[in-house]
Amino acid sequence: MIPAIKIEQVQKHYGALQALRGIDLTIEQGEFFALLGxxxxxxSTLINLLAGLIKPTSGRLAVMGFDVQADYRQARHALGVVPxxxxxxxxxxxxxxxxxxxxxxxxxPENDDWVDEIIECLGLADKAHTNMRRLSGGMKRRALIxxxxxxxxxxxxxxxxxxxxxxxxxxxxWEFIKRLNREGHTVILTTHYLEEAxxxxxxxxxxxxxxxxxxxxTANLLKKIPGKNLRLKLSAALPESLRPLLRHEEAFEYMLxxxxxxxxxxxxxxxxxxxxxxxxxxLIEADLEDxxxxxxxxx
Amino acid sequence: xxxxIVRKELKSLFSSPMGWVVLALLQFVFGTFFLIGVDQYxxxxxxxxxxxxxxxxxxxVGQNVFGIASFVMLFAVPLLSMRLISEERRQxxxxxxxxxxxxxxxxVLGKFLGLVSFLSIVIVFxxxxxxxxxxWTEVDFGYIFSNVLGLWLLVASFSALGIxxxxxxxxxxxxxxxxxxALFALLILDHFxxxxxxxxxxxxxxxxxxxxxxxxxLDTKDFAYFILxxxxxxxxxxxxxDADRLRG
Ligand SMILES: Nc1ncnc2c1ncn2[C@@H]1O[C@H](COP(=O)(O)OP(=O)(O)OP(=O)(O)O)[C@@H](O)[C@H]1O
Ligand SMILES: [Mg+2]
Numbered sequence: 001m002i003p004a005i006k007i008e009q010v011q012k013h014y015g016a017l018q019a020l021r022g023i024d025l026t027i028e029q030g031e032f033f034a035l036l037g038x039x040x041x042x043x044s045t046l047i048n049l050l051a052g053l054i055k056p057t058s059g060r061l062a063v064m065g066f067d068v069q070a071d072y073r074q075a076r077h078a079l080g081v082v083p084x085x086x087x088x089x090x091x092x093x094x095x096x097x098x099x100x101x102x103x104x105x106x107x108x109p110e111n112d113d114w115v116d117e118i119i120e121c122l123g124l125a126d127k128a129h130t131n132m133r134r135l136s137g138g139m140k141r142r143a144l145i146x147x148x149x150x151x152x153x154x155x156x157x158x159x160x161x162x163x164x165x166x167x168x169x170x171x172x173x174w175e176f177i178k179r180l181n182r183e184g185h186t187v188i189l190t191t192h193y194l195e196e197a198x199x200x201x202x203x204x205x206x207x208x209x210x211x212x213x214x215x216x217x218t219a220n221l222l223k224k225i226p227g228k229n230l231r232l233k234l235s236a237a238l239p240e241s242l243r244p245l246l247r248h249e250e251a252f253e254y255m256l257x258x259x260x261x262x263x264x265x266x267x268x269x270x271x272x273x274x275x276x277x278x279x280x281x282x283l284i285e286a287d288l289e290d291x292x293x294x295x296x297x298x299x
Numbered sequence: 300x301x302x303x304i305v306r307k308e309l310k311s312l313f314s315s316p317m318g319w320v321v322l323a324l325l326q327f328v329f330g331t332f333f334l335i336g337v338d339q340y341x342x343x344x345x346x347x348x349x350x351x352x353x354x355x356x357x358x359x360v361g362q363n364v365f366g367i368a369s370f371v372m373l374f375a376v377p378l379l380s381m382r383l384i385s386e387e388r389r390q391x392x393x394x395x396x397x398x399x400x401x402x403x404x405x406x407v408l409g410k411f412l413g414l415v416s417f418l419s420i421v422i423v424f425x426x427x428x429x430x431x432x433x434x435w436t437e438v439d440f441g442y443i444f445s446n447v448l449g450l451w452l453l454v455a456s457f458s459a460l461g462i463x464x465x466x467x468x469x470x471x472x473x474x475x476x477x478x479x480x481a482l483f484a485l486l487i488l489d490h491f492x493x494x495x496x497x498x499x500x501x502x503x504x505x506x507x508x509x510x511x512x513x514x515x516x517l518d519t520k521d522f523a524y525f526i527l528x529x530x531x532x533x534x535x536x537x538x539x540x541d542a543d544r545l546r547g
Contacts, residue, residue, distance in 0.1 A: 052397065052398060053544065072402075088392065089390070100306075101399075104303055
């Protein structure tokens with residue numbers, strides 16, 4: 001099967017700044033894929049390259065087998081991008097905007113049913129005839145998501161779709177996106193809420209300074225790091241012998257990384273021997289955030 | 300799909316106060332000059348002149364209206380063209396156009412045709428106004444046609460320059476002012492160089508090429524000049540937007 005997204009050796013330089021330093025990535029059709037990374041890692045740059053908003057310094061990108069430059073019409077037909085910034089045309093209401101957007105993709109009145117369906121699914125029904133200017137931030141975000149879907153693209157890219165969106169919509173949104181994914185759409189998202197990526201996405205790429213530093217299924221990434229986190233609140237400083245396990249500290253609160261539950265007992269006995277009192281203790285399952293912090297903080 | 304951009308451009312012109320204000324103001328000015336022209340014609344022609352000195356009412360009134368039209372458009376076009384690209388740049392909505400399956404050429408042409416269609420409405424009104432004299436007298440339709448064509452080419456050239464300037468900045472007002480200054484300079488170029496009408500600089504003057512049309516003369520050279528002018532600035536706009544995409 002033709003991959004939904006194929007990125008080969010893509011570099012993008014902004015003057016002296018190397019925003020992307022050789023990205024290789026293949027995303028299969030039907031995947032639910034997460035692109036993670038700290039601010040400035042180059043996620044949006046990669047997405048803008050896919051959308052054809054900027055041109056790569058070198059390398060090739062293809063959407064559903066269509067090169068984004070040579071076959072840009074087909075490639076763009078196949079792709080719907082929700083931009084990170086809240087951008088909108090101030091002269092139109094939501095429905096007009098969606099219909100114009102679909103019109104750019106050569107969809108006429110026969111597409112109106114679909115437009116009404118996404119308006120409904122994104123909870124914009126009572127705002128369909130409100131001018132874009134008069135929507136709240138979260139509603140503008142919904143309108144932008146609707147806009148990316150207006151031409152029914154098989155590949156959907158969401159650049160931080162849940163920034164500034166309330167809990168209710170976030171759930172509604174994910175239900176909707178999951179449904180689209182079940183119906184065969186490929187979904188790619190970036191987010192800074194790692195638990196979202198963990199619960200939704202089957203595969204994850206982590207980027208840092210323009211490179212992919214990890215690319216694997218969510219399950220495999222979680223297996224890579226020590227299984228449990230032990231949070232301790234102590235009456236005094238942590239004994240030196242336990243320092244190697246330390247992941248994170250704050251005043252007398254410590255986060256220790258353990259590979260196994262059986263390690264808990266030895267740790268506690270060492271603390272007892274140093275005659276330090278344990279004021280609070282918590283055992284936490286490691287999550288994607290730990291993987292992320294682990295990888296990103298490595299030099 | 301170009302048609303979609305044209306429609307959207309027209310729609311945003313009509314959903315902003317600017318479009319309506321400009322349209323109303325232009326109609327008001329042209330209507331006034333038309334009435335004054337008709338009035339003056341009867342005053343001038345009533346008896347005092349010998350028959351062979353008389354000129355047709357079409358030319359008399361037409362001079363009045365088309366003369367002012369080319370001048371008023373100098374103000375109107377920058378007001379309308381300044382937003383075309385700079386506003387989208389400021390609002391960052393160009394991304395919607397650029398991520399649609401449209402080439403930059405189509406985007407630029409769509410916007411250009413949108414503005415020209417809007418201005419064509421004004422020109423059609425002028426033509427209708429002058430032709431309406433046909434109800435009570437003989438009208439020289441050849442004269443009207445030549446003037447309308449000339450005015451239309453002039454306005455399209457203004458628009459092409461306007462869209463180019465608009466693509467250079469993200470400040471609509473700056474784009475408007477620069478367009479106005481540039482158009483003004485191009486219009487009066489031959490005034491400065493009155494001594495040497497054959498110089499190449501004078502040849503660039505838009506007015507020089509508009510003038511034959513307004514006398515009812517159609518010359519392919521003038522026609523070609525306007526077309527070349529339009530193509531040049533539209534091409535510059537396309538290249539400018541393309542360069543943006545490459546850089547970032
Ligand atoms: N138009 C531009 N001109 C110059 N540099 C840019 C431009 N756009 C992005 N950059 C730089 O490229 C790098 C990657 O930016 P990018 O927006 O892709 O990051 P990101 O991963 O999306 O970050 P965030 O999580 O904050 O959205 C950054 O260092 C940024 O400063
Ligand atoms: Mg980003």
